[in-house]
Amino acid sequence: MTLRKSILGAAGLAGVAALVVGCSSAPAQTTANADTKPSDEQIKALFTDWNAALATGDPEKVADRYAPNAVLLPTVSNQVRSTRAEIVDYFVKFLQSKPSGTILDSHVAVLNADDAIDAGTYRFALTQDGKPTTVDARYTFVYEKVDGKWLIVNHHSSAMPEKV
Numbered sequence: 001m002t003l004r005k006s007i008l009g010a011a012g013l014a015g016v017a018a019l020v021v022g023c024s025s026a027p028a029q030t031t032a033n034a035d036t037k038p039s040d041e042q043i044k045a046l047f048t049d050w051n052a053a054l055a056t057g058d059p060e061k062v063a064d065r066y067a068p069n070a071v072l073l074p075t076v077s078n079q080v081r082s083t084r085a086e087i088v089d090y091f092v093k094f095l096q097s098k099p100s101g102t103i104l105d106s107h108v109a110v111l112n113a114d115d116a117i118d119a120g121t122y123r124f125a126l127t128q129d130g131k132p133t134t135v136d137a138r139y140t141f142v143y144e145k146v147d148g149k150w151l152i153v154n155h156h157s158s159a160m161p162e163k164v
Contacts (some may be wrong), residue, residue: 038150040108043116046143046150051101059091067144067151075124075137075157097126104136114145121160136160 053062063084066072072081074090081087106120119140126133142154 035113037110037113038116040110043108043110043118043143043150044103044106046152047101047103047106047118047122047141050141050152054091054095054099054101057095057098059088059095062091062095063088065152066155067146067153070152071154072152073156073158075135075159097128100125116143116150117141118143122157 050062050065053065056062066084066087068084070082070087072087072090074081074094076094077090079086079090081090101122101124104121104123106118109117109119111117117140120138122137122139124135124137126135137157137159140154140156141152143150144153145151
């Protein structure tokens, strides 16, 4: 069950399941692998994969990490990006600063076998005007397994509001 499908709620799903079981004479099919929840470490590794896509300098490769219906609320743009073209456009500009991210604090919530959230803080090393700099930001990545591949369905990143 994906996050989007969970709108029915547990009671609604139980009712639907009872109805299907009561009306169907076909044997129920189960797949153990489909119901296996990922570990926190597996979800944290998705950031490493995304960061490696940044390192390629190719905005298309970065956009490949996002689901077709993904929403990106980026750190250094006021525009909400909700199409692949908009996400690619953001990374065309962002990748010019040669970003490299490091997670400072991560909090993973595995919702089910197909949905997980990783939220916390990260630091980006960037090159701006030829000079190295860093930006600390808060992040939330919402992941969904689509056709066996973990993709970002929602990514929010905002610069830290307080200077330390």
